[in-house]
Amino acid sequence: MTMPIKLISTDFDGTLYAESEHPPVPPELQQLLGDLQRAGAVWVINTGRDLSSVLEGVARARLSVWPDYLVTVEREIHRREGNSYVPVHPWNVLCADSHRELFARIEPDVPRLVEWVNGRFSASIYRDPWSPFCVVAESNADMDAIQNRLSAYSGGVPGLSVMRNDVYARFCHASYNKGTALAEIARLAQATPEQTLAAGDHMNDLPMLSTHVAGRLVAPDNAVAAVKETVRRQNGYVSHQPWGHGVARGLEHHLGLTPG
Numbered sequence: 001m002t003m004p005i006k007l008i009s010t011d012f013d014g015t016l017y018a019e020s021e022h023p024p025v026p027p028e029l030q031q032l033l034g035d036l037q038r039a040g041a042v043w044v045i046n047t048g049r050d051l052s053s054v055l056e057g058v059a060r061a062r063l064s065v066w067p068d069y070l071v072t073v074e075r076e077i078h079r080r081e082g083n084s085y086v087p088v089h090p091w092n093v094l095c096a097d098s099h100r101e102l103f104a105r106i107e108p109d110v111p112r113l114v115e116w117v118n119g120r121f122s123a124s125i126y127r128d129p130w131s132p133f134c135v136v137a138e139s140n141a142d143m144d145a146i147q148n149r150l151s152a153y154s155g156g157v158p159g160l161s162v163m164r165n166d167v168y169a170r171f172c173h174a175s176y177n178k179g180t181a182l183a184e185i186a187r188l189a190q191a192t193p194e195q196t197l198a199a200g201d202h203m204n205d206l207p208m209l210s211t212h213v214a215g216r217l218v219a220p221d222n223a224v225a226a227v228k229e230t231v232r233r234q235n236g237y238v239s240h241q242p243w244g245h246g247v248a249r250g251l252e253h254h255l256g257l258t259p260g
């Protein structure tokens, strides 16, 4: 029998993992992911967190299963080798080079953007190793307005894109996101879009929630409206259950299992 799903990509916060839940990743979902891995499927945690932060989250969740790949900061790929995760080349090197070149080009404009945000909103602005301009707004409404301004700016800069997750946003290269990283892992794992499932809950998941990358889509009940709409429009599964419970229902749906 051919397995219908060969590659599974789950966002971490709000999709796989719920801080408020005990345990944060439902045991039934861990069981399902483990069964699929034993049957030959490849599982990816595809997150905006950096490597140390996602590994901390995985440890905190005391998972009984370990992902085969981690996508971190929505762009870098790490493959599991034994008990550790190693960078995937040449992807990560090309990714770092592209960002270095892009960020050098926009550096002169950063002070003007900082001034624009500071003049209108009470928001935290900083730079980190991943972007010369990161912003945390006080509300999603503030971030909507800030995102509009950043998108208008990025529209005039070839290769520049805005990565948004809730009240947080940063700049990134348009060629690197959860979707392109998942497509690269699909190439390495020799999985077609029809054999690929993606599950997510927020704006930064939209690039992987596309049938060009993953033919089988899942959104839990807590997903934002734009994500639910995107998943529904492409014939995906929107669960009435939140977080990992919703992902478990989505996996059952796409595997043709009757939900219990």
Ligand SMILES: [Mg+2]
Residues within 6 Å of the ligand: 011, 012, 013, 014, 015, 200, 201, 202
């Ligand atoms: Mg999320």
